[in-house]
Amino acid sequence: MNQNQNQTMDEMCKEVQEEVEKLVKCLPKVTQRGSSFEMIKYQDSWYFITGNLFRNVVTFQKHFVAKHTDIIITSLPKTGSTWLKSLLFAVVNRANHPINQSPLLTCHPQELVYSLETDVYSEAFPYPRPHHLNEVKPPRLLSTHVPYTSLPESIKTSECRLLYICRNPLDTLVSSYYFFQEYMKKFQEKKQDFATKRSLGDTFEDFCNGKSLFGPFFEHVLGYWNMSLERPDKVLFLKYEDLKNDPELHLKRLAEFIGMSFSPKEENEGVIKQIVELCCIKTMKEVNKSGVINKFFEKKSYFRKGEVGDWTNHLTPSMVERMNKLMEAKLEGSGLSFKLLS
Numbered sequence: 001m002n003q004n005q006n007q008t009m010d011e012m013c014k015e016v017q018e019e020v021e022k023l024v025k026c027l028p029k030v031t032q033r034g035s036s037f038e039m040i041k042y043q044d045s046w047y048f049i050t051g052n053l054f055r056n057v058v059t060f061q062k063h064f065v066a067k068h069t070d071i072i073i074t075s076l077p078k079t080g081s082t083w084l085k086s087l088l089f090a091v092v093n094r095a096n097h098p099i100n101q102s103p104l105l106t107c108h109p110q111e112l113v114y115s116l117e118t119d120v121y122s123e124a125f126p127y128p129r130p131h132h133l134n135e136v137k138p139p140r141l142l143s144t145h146v147p148y149t150s151l152p153e154s155i156k157t158s159e160c161r162l163l164y165i166c167r168n169p170l171d172t173l174v175s176s177y178y179f180f181q182e183y184m185k186k187f188q189e190k191k192q193d194f195a196t197k198r199s200l201g202d203t204f205e206d207f208c209n210g211k212s213l214f215g216p217f218f219e220h221v222l223g224y225w226n227m228s229l230e231r232p233d234k235v236l237f238l239k240y241e242d243l244k245n246d247p248e249l250h251l252k253r254l255a256e257f258i259g260m261s262f263s264p265k266e267e268n269e270g271v272i273k274q275i276v277e278l279c280c281i282k283t284m285k286e287v288n289k290s291g292v293i294n295k296f297f298e299k300k301s302y303f304r305k306g307e308v309g310d311w312t313n314h315l316t317p318s319m320v321e322r323m324n325k326l327m328e329a330k331l332e333g334s335g336l337s338f339k340l341l342s
């Protein structure tokens with residue numbers, strides 16, 4: 001945390017709060033279709049103002065200081081970041097304990113890789129708060145959904161490395177829709193008055209209009225894609241679909257990228273395979289079948305189906321056609337594409 005030496009945590013929070021209040025007064029806002037969640041457009045991306053997300057993002061942006069040794073997972077929500085967290089943790093810590101005693105067999109990946117947007121003010125904050133991150137042994141394993149352009153300067157200028165994971169837009173939006181439904185059920189149980197009629201059609205419409213959380217989707221993906229081309233030593237660009245197709249190959253790429261390649265001995269002993277199995281959705285579901293994160297989110301809600309192409313079960317042909325057109329227009333000339341099965 002870039003906390004002025006004389007500034008207490010309370011003073012820093014007050015300063016951020018004042019700034020957030022100013023921004024909320026002057027920046028564009030919309031209400032999500034079919035819900036009463038308000039979003040704010042900040043530096044061309046959308047954040048919830050309902051809840052603490054926006055305040056947490058501003059805190060992260062203003063006060064987080066990267067170290068050269070940091071490894072940061074970056075992604076849009078619901079693109080496979082929890083899976084990547086488990087893989088990264090397992091690769092980095094493989095010498096510290098045998099695979100069958102991995103903390104991943106008792107902890108949720110979100111408890112092992114620190115989200116930089118988690119509510120630093122909340123009593124529920126389950127792991128070192130960002131101002132305690134200085135005490136975490138290197139390499140610090142961190143994550144954020146913030147677009148490249150809005151990352152704190154120190155992340156861009158330090159030698160820290162970014163692992164970006166993306167996923168085809170249709171599976172991403174179906175996954176977001178189901179996660180939001182879970183959220184809504186929880187609010188209903190707590191008798192909090194949020195409208196809960198947000199349909200898959202509403203989610204689709206907001207998504208296509210660029211009004212998705214941390215979105216617009218294509219701008220987010222392209223921001224990291226272009227950086228991965230410009231600075232391949234800084235940003236490793238991964239696709240969920242490629243990981244599903246050949247997890248061992250991409251795990252090796254990941255290990256090489258962070259400077260922790262698998263040795264021939266490890267390869268012969270099947271370490272890569274063991275890590276893939278440790279982190280597979282079946283194991284993760286079993287380990288995380290009960291319990292909550294941040295006193296609110298069911299651990300199991302981060303592991304739904306984990307498939308490529310689940311959108312075929314949910315979206316209409318006209319939705320798919322519209323998304324295909326949008327995708328072609330947005331990605332034209334970028335060298336990036338997503339295969340949408342039909």
Ligand SMILES: Nc1ncnc2c1ncn2[C@@H]1O[C@H](COP(=O)(O)OS(=O)(=O)O)[C@@H](OP(=O)(O)O)[C@H]1O
Pocket residue numbers: 075076077078079080081082083171174175176178179279280281282284302303304305306307310
């Ligand atoms: N181990 C593993 N293997 C394969 N797939 C996995 C794994 N863990 C999570 N998932 C699937 O990833 C989707 C959730 O994405 P995120 O983890 O990025 O969500 S979040 O933003 O952190 O809330 C969500 O996708 P859907 O199943 O399509 O909803 C999860 O099921």
